[in-house]
Amino acid sequence: RKVESELRKALNGGTGIKLAYQPVFATNGKTILGAEALIRWGHEVHGALPAAQFIAIAEERGMIVQLGAWVLLEACRFAVRTELPWLAVNVSPLQLRDAGFPEQVASILAETGLAPQRLQLEITESVLLENSDTPRAALAALRQSGVDIVLDDFGTGYSSLGYLRRHAIDKLKIDRTFVRLLDGDGNSAAIVKALIDLAIALEVEVTAEGVETEAQKTLLVAMGCRQLQGFLLSPPLEPAQLLSLSGPAS
Numbered sequence: 447r448k449v450e451s452e453l454r455k456a457l458n459g460g461t462g463i464k465l466a467y468q469p470v471f472a473t474n475g476k477t478i479l480g481a482e483a484l485i486r487w488g489h490e491v492h493g494a495l496p497a498a499q500f501i502a503i504a505e506e507r508g509m510i511v512q513l514g515a516w517v518l519l520e521a522c523r524f525a526v527r528t529e530l531p532w533l534a535v536n537v538s539p540l541q542l543r544d545a546g547f548p549e550q551v552a553s554i555l556a557e558t559g560l561a562p563q564r565l566q567l568e569i570t571e572s573v574l575l576e577n578s579d580t581p582r583a584a585l586a587a588l589r590q591s592g593v594d595i596v597l598d599d600f601g602t603g604y605s606s607l608g609y610l611r612r613h614a615i616d617k618l619k620i621d622r623t624f625v626r627l628l629d630g631d632g633n634s635a636a637i638v639k640a641l642i643d644l645a646i647a648l649e650v651e652v653t654a655e656g657v658e659t660e661a662q663k664t665l666l667v668a669m670g671c672r673q674l675q676g677f678l679l680s681p682p683l684e685p686a687q688l689l690s691l692s693g694p695a696s
């Protein structure tokens with residue numbers, strides 16, 4: 447399709463694709479703990495396509511490994527220019543299935559000079575449950591090298607409690623579908639509370655994503671959540687905007 451060839455062109459020319467950075471805040475709503483890189487496509491026609499849609503196209507058309515490598519390099523280059531304690535990058539299951547992934551990450555870290563401790567990789571639960579050992583072995587190797595592994599959209603999938611038990615994960619991100627229902631829906635509040643308690647008990651960090659209202663923030667903080675991400679605190683920002691918020695590397 448047309449979108450596919452335009453995406454391929456952008457990827458090969460390195461034009462039109464860019465990253466936005468959404469900060470993650472401490473409970474005071476001011477201290478920036480880190481940020482998540484989110485891909486944006488500035489194409490004049492297809493630019494309005496949501497990231498989830500063109501990521502899916504890239505996955506279907508065999509472009510995601512190349513696109514993912516571009517994202518990682520761009521994000522790590524940005525991170526070294528900032529004082530951000532960490533930067534999180536979303537990783538497709540298909541990237542983790544690629545045998546060269548851990549080496550790709552290592553060489554990007556070496557090339558940019560970013561300390562592995564400052565890189566977080568956001569994965570989804572389904573990756574942990576695949577039949578192949580490749581993704582799990584990749585995650586173990588990356589973790590061994592100091593990179594943090596984050597379970598994104600937690601609560602929506604198979605809830606890989608076994609992985610939490612085995613301490614194979616450094617952080618959970620509570621999916622925004624639960625956060626959104628927090629004010630009104632008693633069941634959602636109970637689930638969010640249980641997920642936060644689980645993270646605290648297992649000494650895993652926990653971020654709430656999609657925080658849009660003061661009421662949600664207040665509840666989450668009362669429940670013990672120490673990391674907040676969402677439109678209430680900040681939308682995804684242009685690199686220059688985040689630099690002016692968090693300060694350039696000294």
Ligand code: G
Nearest residue numbers: 483484485496497498501514517536537538
């Ligand atoms: O930023 P936005 O809400 O449009 O993102 C939609 C989805 O796309 C989210 O699930 C997010 O994790 C995913 N996404 C955003 N940027 C990237 C990226 O660089 N790589 C991958 N694999 N997914 C991304």
Ligand code: G
Nearest residue numbers: 484536598599655656657658675676677678
């Ligand atoms: O799946 P993942 O958690 O990576 O998705 C991140 C996406 O969530 C980003 O693309 C971002 O645009 C979006 N997002 C960030 N904050 C909020 C929010 O407060 N509300 C909603 N609805 N989406 C958000």
Ligand code: MN
Nearest residue numbers: 482536568598
């Ligand atoms: Mn994410």
Ligand code: NA
Nearest residue numbers: 598599621655
């Ligand atoms: Na998410």
